[in-house]
Amino acid sequence: MTRRKIIGIIGAGSCDENIWSIAEEMGRRVAESGAALVCGGLGGVMEAASKGAKESGGLTIGILPGSNKDDANPYIDIPILTGLSHARNVLVVRSSDVVIAISGGYGTLSEIALSLKMGKSVIGIGTWEGIDGIIRVKSPEEAMKKIKEFA
Template sequence: MADIIRKVHIGVIGAADCSDTAARLACEVGRHIAINKAVLFCGGLGGVMEMAAKGAREEGGLTVGLLPGFNFSDANPYIDIAIPSGLSHARNMLVVRASMAIIAVEGSFGTLSEIALALKIGRPVIGLQTWDIGPEIIKAQTAREAVEKALHMVNRQ
């Protein structure tokens, strides 16, 4: 089956409670993910997760939300595929594993846990105004640069 071409999965992580700047960045990140025909993965809730999904939707992209709780209706309105995991914050690991590269936008401790899990298992992490915990996080200045770097990292794997 040499002709199977898997879609690229890009995860966008960040807090449900985020700054206006992070919201704008996340929306732009989502747009560029969709423009590049990648699938957007996120935690499915509000804030950065919602704005990234909104941006992807505006460009006709596909969005997947891996929810911590039990209800499909917990997902923000821009999620196409809502997956209620029932695993609480253990779903953070699912977001990381489902993504081939991860873009972190700002974020608090939940985001930091996802960054650390990603680095632990070897998923590339691109950072936009997020935790500065070492050179393993690939820094980007703009949403477009972040998505380009994420795609570059996936393609060289």
């Protein structure tokens, strides 16, 4: 059997319009590639990416910090309720074959660091500077090209 690839998109729970549109395009491209989307299930970059994926017919998994599925953004097909608070960050990146970081704050930084610790490929769009190991790209289109190259 071959399972579909799982791509994680990480980023902050609130974001400006520019980041939103990048995340939405990224989600759309993930879905069009046939991969499932995993994210943290909440708002901001997570919601934009889920919207892009869902509206392109993709499957969206949200790994939530809390225990209430109403916390999930409306574009999440499958809310995984962890009740683990920030420890759910580990699960988001562990469940992803490759991780795409879009902008982001401290939570995203923790996920980038955990991904690199686990040896996972991290593609970054406008995210944290000064961290060796992130594959930096300028656009969702370029991100998908990188993924096809190595993953």
